[in-house]
Amino acid sequence: MTLFTSAPYFAALTIVIVFYFVVYPVIVYFRDAKGLRKFPNMSPFSGMSNLPFMILAHGGARSSYLVKLHKEHPILRTGPNTLSFGDVRAIKEIYGHGTPCLKDEAYSLPAASHYHLADVVDKPDHARKRKILSSAYALKNLEGWEHKVADKVERLITQFDARCTAPLPKGKLYPDKDELTVDYRAWTNFFTLDAIADIGLSERLGLLDKGHDRVIGQWMDGSTSELNLRECLYPTARKQSLILWSYDYFKFLNKAVNLIPFYRRMSESSQGWDAIVLRRSAERLRRYQSGEKLDDFFQALMEDKNGAPNNLEWGEIVAEINIMMNAGSATTAIAVTNVLYQLLKNPRTLHRLREEIDAVLDSDEVIAPYDKVKHLPYLRACLDESLRLFPPTPHGLPRKTPAEGLWIADQYIPGDTTVSMSALVAHRDESVFPEADKFIPERWLGEKGKTLQSAFIAFSAGARGCIGRNISYLEQTVLLSSVLHRYEFALPQGFELKRLETMNWILGEMPVKLWRRQLETETEGT
Incomplete structure (x- = not known):
């Protein structure tokens, strides 16, 4: 019954x-109240549901798929209220200085109790945060932080020296499996994590010394446990990248999918990451309260350049440390891995770059001084070309058009519509970057290279552009110059670097054989 x-x-x-x-x-x-049906759908159902975009995200190559579609369609409808642009003219209108667009719900929905610089939506609040943090990230501070980066490069080289092998025999192009003594991806990630912890918090994580990423995390009840830092860091963004796009149901989905082990493990990793950040924050606060005055990011959070307190809430301080450790390590680690990979795949380019570096460094110089290498044109061209080819953050950063609507790339877009342009899509535009799928650093040289900057959005653009780009270039420049000057590298035969797209790329292992280069030592009297 x-x-x-x-x-x-x-x-x-x-x-x-x-x-x-x-x-x-x-x-x-x-x-079709907004008139969005005139734009081609990414898939037959994209105009009705965000589900096709979420399914695409699960494939781990979302932006690569959009690159193909945008070759035919300058604007694509990727969701009921979402448009993706493939015309580089849209960059200025969506992201440039003075744009009326705001960050959309993708930033506010997954945010914790306090916003950090990257996820704050309100423009006045962003301006307040940017003013506080700009002193910490100012270009003049690079001189003060170079020794911290140099220290980490030295520690990395100590580990690489211990893992050097004999040179490849003449005529042999590829190493044997037992000669692949270094996972370059892992070690450079240890490097960026150690570097940002020192720059930001004056803390020595010691990953490069230990050769692993196990650190202490602190839970909200005060208890502690040992956690794998990278295993906690990367799944955090991955879960969001898979389910975030249905804004109306995100908070429900974020909890409901935890019934599935695949998602539950990512949530547990996220909690571990929060514990790691809390531990770092609490330890640095203790040092600050004991009277230590240190030249780091944390000091700038606590006081302005005149020593007056900024009076930030503790939750806001922890949030800023969170994004500093996350974005400040992950994206640079992706960049330094990608650029060496591209160079090893392009030996002529590598040879030319080595000649430029060797010309300014002494043969026995171990750590490249930043002053010697920061203005090397071909070095910067190689870095930018690698960032162009595989920008560390490939997905389109979503923005919301103002209520009155906005003209973007000669198309009127109604108000309160989410718009974006993937850096991968922008950087594959053949009209701006001919032979866009190829690694061609020469495109960045001279006056011609300057004209490309408006379409280069590896660090986003405008007022919301990456505040840490100077630190990233410092780390990339010193590290790459140092290791290329000291070592030869070889990849396994047929090796291809695996990439999984979340918000950033998650890179697979990069096993390499390395050995010391034989450089001519300057003789006395020359």
């Missing part, structure tokens, strides 16, 4: 669900 009594209710619930999730979106699509 209960079965028959409940059947009408079950049927009614089914009708409501079908109407809400199937019929209603179709009605809204054909009603």
Whole structure:
């Protein structure tokens, strides 16, 4: 009897669900109140649901797929209220200085109790934060922080020296498996994590010394445990990249999918990352309260350049440390891995770059002084070309158009519409970057190279551009110059670096054989 009594209710619930999730979106699509139906759909159902975009995200190559579609369509509808642009003219209008666009719900929905510089939406609040942090990230501070970067390069080289092998025999192009003594991806990630912890918090994580990434995390109840830093860092962004795009249901989905082990493990990793950040923050606060005055990011959070307190809430301080350690390590680690990979795949380019570096460094110089290498044109061209080819953050950073709407790339876009342009899409535009799929650093040299900067958005653009780009270039420049001057590298035969797209790339292992270069030592009297 209960079965028959409940059947009408079950049927009614089914009708409501079908109407809400199937019929209603179709009605809204054909009603087309905003006039978005004129734009081609990414998939047949993209105008009705965000589900196709979420399915695409699960494939780990979302932006690469958009690159192909944008070759035919300058604007694509990737969701009911979402447009992706493939015309580089859109960069200025969406991201440039003075744009009326704001960051959309993709930033506010997953945010914690306090916003950090990257996820704050409100423009006045962003300006307040940027003013506080700009002194810490100012170009003049690079001189003060170079010794911290040099220290980490020296520690990395100590480890590499211990893992050097004999040179490849003449005529042999590829190493044997037992000669692949270094996972360059892992070690350079240890490097960026150690560097940002020192620059930001004056803390020595010691990953390069230990050769692993196990650190102490602190939970909200004060207890501590040992955690693998990288295993906690990368799944945090991955889960968001998979389920975030259905804004109306994100908070529900974020909890509901934890019933599935695949997602639950990512949530647990996220909690571990929060514990690692809390531990770093608490330890640095203790040092500050004991009277230590240190030249780092934390000091700039606590006081302005005149020593007056900034009076930030503790939650806001922890949030800023979180994004500093996350973005400040992950993206640079991706960049330094990618550039060596590209150079090893392009020996002529590598040879030319080595000649430029060797010309300014002494043969016995171990750590490249920043002053000697920061203005090397071909070095910077190689870095930028690698960032162009595989920008560490490839996905389109979403922005919301103002209520009155906005003209973007000669198209009127209604108000409160999410718009974006993937850096990977922008950087594959053949009209700006001929032979866009090839690694050609020469395109950045001379006056011609300057004209490309407006389409180069590896660090985003405008007022919301990456505040840490100077630190990233410092680390990339000193590290790459130092290791190329000291070592030869070889990849396994047929090796291809694996990339999985989340918000950033998650890179696979990069096993290399390395050995010391034989440089001519300057003789006395020359």
